[in-house]
Amino acid sequence: MLVDYILFITANVTVEPNLNEIRDYKYVDKQELIAMFDDPQNSFTPWFKLIARDFLFGWWDELMRRKGTNGLVEAKSLNGFVDGSKVVKMV
Structure with a gap:
């Protein structure tokens, strides 16, 4: 499995993914995502790993x-929590 997107939302939604872009989706809690990172059968894009490490778990x-x-x-809003001065550039 390749994980490539992050979406934060607090709403009741109906997910209708564009099947040309998304094969599957899954709602996970923090512990489940951590377990997914530990499973060698899963792969994550480099930017997703970077965001998760530096931002996601703290958010x-x-x-x-x-x-x-x-x-x-x-x-x-994460106003007062997020430090907008940290810019991460993928090269």
């Missing part, structure tokens, strides 16, 4: 801390 933890009393994640 994920912060979003879970923002969970409201209604059980929903308040994810309108």
Whole structure:
């Protein structure tokens, strides 16, 4: 399996992927994604690994801390958490 996209959303959605671009999709929690990284049968694009290592897991933890009393994640913004000064360039 090749993993190539990241999508954050807090909504009830119907996924209708463009089959010319996406073969499959899966909702995972953080621990499942970590397990997927550890499975040698999975492959990830270099930029996805970089984003996950440097940003994704920290964002994920912060979003879970923002969970409201209604059980929903308040994810309108990572304002005050994300450092926009760090730019990563893939060459």
